[in-house]
Amino acid sequence: MSLGESIFTLRAIRRFQPVSIPNRDLTDILEAAIRAPSGGNSQPWHFLLVQDLDLRKKLANLYHEAWWAKRKDSGIMGPEDIPSGKGPVQSAMRLADEIGQSPAIIVVCARSKGPDSMASVIPAVQNLLLAARGFGIGGTITTLHRQVEERVHELLNIPESFQIVYCIPLGYPAGNFGPVKRKSLVEVVSYDYWGNNLPNKD
């Protein structure tokens, strides 16, 4: 696949076919992930690939609890507070119910706590998603919640010194890939000075 096609058709995938991913493809995806840059080439990442059905179920239960804990933090107490329809919130709510059905969940960890270590693993996550896209495999970046953090560490035997950065379900999409909706460049790019949105002449 071309670089352009992968970048421009990558979108969050939250529903998956019940089909497992070949290990050789997962390996290639992880090999792509670790090519990413990191601060001082520290490579502070660890990828925990959860495929065991029982573990996925237990992790999925904690994910569900975490998702609702985040909603409660922002005043949403239950499904009745979420408008019906087909928006991204409904889709994320369904993922909170169904994440255990994705054939693989990658728990991305960083070697120490704090934002610097977190920042240094995120480029690898983007490589991972792009490489997965190249195999027709989708996923989405999700976070957990401090309420379940300790239990996820225990469940997967993650060392206490590592932080969990993201939890990424992967699988073959039940829907379609991209394109995505984005603000236009004129809203998010300035030239030389903030607010000047006229490019310089060549």
Place this chain on the structure above:
Amino acid sequence: MSLGESIFTLRAIRRFQPVSIPNRDLTDILEAAIRAPSGGNSQPWHFLLVQDLDLRKKLANLYHEAWWAKRKDSGIMGPEDIPSGKGPVQSAMRLADEIGQSPAIIVVCARSKGPDSMASVIPAVQNLLLAARGFGIGGTITTLHRQVEERVHELLNIPESFQIVYCIPLGYPAGNFGPVKRKSLVEVVSYDYWGNNLPNKD
């Protein structure tokens, strides 16, 4: 360019040919950047593309000060404390002298302070570097330092509420692209439980 070639040959580029980058290519690179995912599709990024020679010089002076401020934070007081040779630290030290000579510097900002907003712009930065690679254009992720933060905000008219996440020089490399040195997968991947580095059988 294929996705694989871009991912596997992307490396930090810190020396540039004195050749400007066509605006159409910069536009395509930024269009690729903003396709990245962000938390709740918040797209909290702003890209400030600095090409004006005088501004680049002023920004380069602040970058130089920031680079040495970071070294001092870790006990390195001057060039005499940095071992000679051809390692990444020497290369970074030289970039601190020469960053103003790169034809474009992209100052990547996030809409608010704090790690969540920072995290949400980093996938776009990786897209940016990969897309640049597709045009034969190199760069590297660098950070500033709180010591110069306020002056960079003033210089470029960046709103106070935005944080500066990264400062990315871009240009045609004076050296070569990848491959890169990385730890092997067996060191950074576990299967199901932390520390189990045997993949499941297909």
